[in-house]
Amino acid sequence: MALPPDLHVHTEWSWDAPRGSMEQSCERALELGLPALAFTEHADWAIVHEGQHSVDLDGYFDSIERCRAKFSGLRILTGVELGEPHWFPEETAAVLAAGPLDQVLGSIHCIRLDGGMLDASQFRKKEGIDFPAAVREYFRELLAMVDSGQAFETLAHLDYPKRYWLDGVAPYEEKDYEAEIRAILSAAARTGRVLEVNTTRGHTLCPDLTVVRWWRELGGQAVQYGSDAHQPDKVGEGFRIATQMVESAGFKPARDPVSLWRR
Ligand SMILES: [Zn+2]
Numbered sequence: 001m002a003l004p005p006d007l008h009v010h011t012e013w014s015w016d017a018p019r020g021s022m023e024q025s026c027e028r029a030l031e032l033g034l035p036a037l038a039f040t041e042h043a044d045w046a047i048v049h050e051g052q053h054s055v056d057l058d059g060y061f062d063s064i065e066r067c068r069a070k071f072s073g074l075r076i077l078t079g080v081e082l083g084e085p086h087w088f089p090e091e092t093a094a095v096l097a098a099g100p101l102d103q104v105l106g107s108i109h110c111i112r113l114d115g116g117m118l119d120a121s122q123f124r125k126k127e128g129i130d131f132p133a134a135v136r137e138y139f140r141e142l143l144a145m146v147d148s149g150q151a152f153e154t155l156a157h158l159d160y161p162k163r164y165w166l167d168g169v170a171p172y173e174e175k176d177y178e179a180e181i182r183a184i185l186s187a188a189a190r191t192g193r194v195l196e197v198n199t200t201r202g203h204t205l206c207p208d209l210t211v212v213r214w215w216r217e218l219g220g221q222a223v224q225y226g227s228d229a230h231q232p233d234k235v236g237e238g239f240r241i242a243t244q245m246v247e248s249a250g251f252k253p254a255r256d257p258v259s260l261w262r263r
């Protein structure tokens with residue numbers, strides 16, 4: 001079976017991808033036989049002192065045009081990954097107005113904690129943290145983002161904190177957060193969102209089978225795939241196992257290989 005498009009790729013235009021390369025990511029996608037890919041650079045504003053900022057879309061669009069001219073056999077989509085867009089409605093509106101973006105991902109990375117903002121990747125480094133409570137707060141924030149009316153189509157890496165799980169606490173199990181996750185999925189289905197299965201560059205399906213089954217059960221219509229690559233050799237990583245998982249949850253590939261998978 002042909003692999004689906006990789007609709008979540010970062011390049012040198014993302015603040016946290018110093019090893020990214022748009023051109024080499026296109027080369028890699030062609031090597032793998034991917035029908036398309038989307039460059040979804042970060043638009044983050046929550047933790048500016050750590051270097052977060054939004055993609056320079058002018059330079060980014062120039063780079064897209066160069067790649068489209070050079071790699072005519074590949075469908076190259078534009079995009080953005082909005083971080084906590086409901087906290088930054090003005091900044092978000094400015095990004096979305098700057099140009100046509102094919103793929104708009106909505107992401108939560110950070111929660112509010114002790115008067116500051118903390119990325120879930122840093123939960124385990126925070127002394128005295130109530131870890132399950134922080135994860136619950138993450139899901140609460142994700143629901144707030146889905147319900148906010150912000151203009152994103154795709155819910156990215158739904159259970160992102162599981163990538164950075166704390167040693168010594170019970171392992172991540174979806175059923176421990178079932179009420180929270182189901183509420184998010186219901187809101188996403190109601191508002192016509194697409195669920196992303198993020199392969200975390202080939203090491204963690206985010207979300208995995210349990211959540212994709214709930215998605216189907218709650219009326220979710222479509223699924224898309226993203227590697228979240230931050231360097232070219234990670235494009236499309238983990239897609240074989242991800243497509244098998246999604247198929248077993250009851251979603252099917254479209255006839256057009258560039259289209260989303262639907263129920
Ligand atoms: Zn992300």
Ligand SMILES: [Zn+2]
Pocket residue numbers: 008010081228
């Ligand atoms: Zn990302």
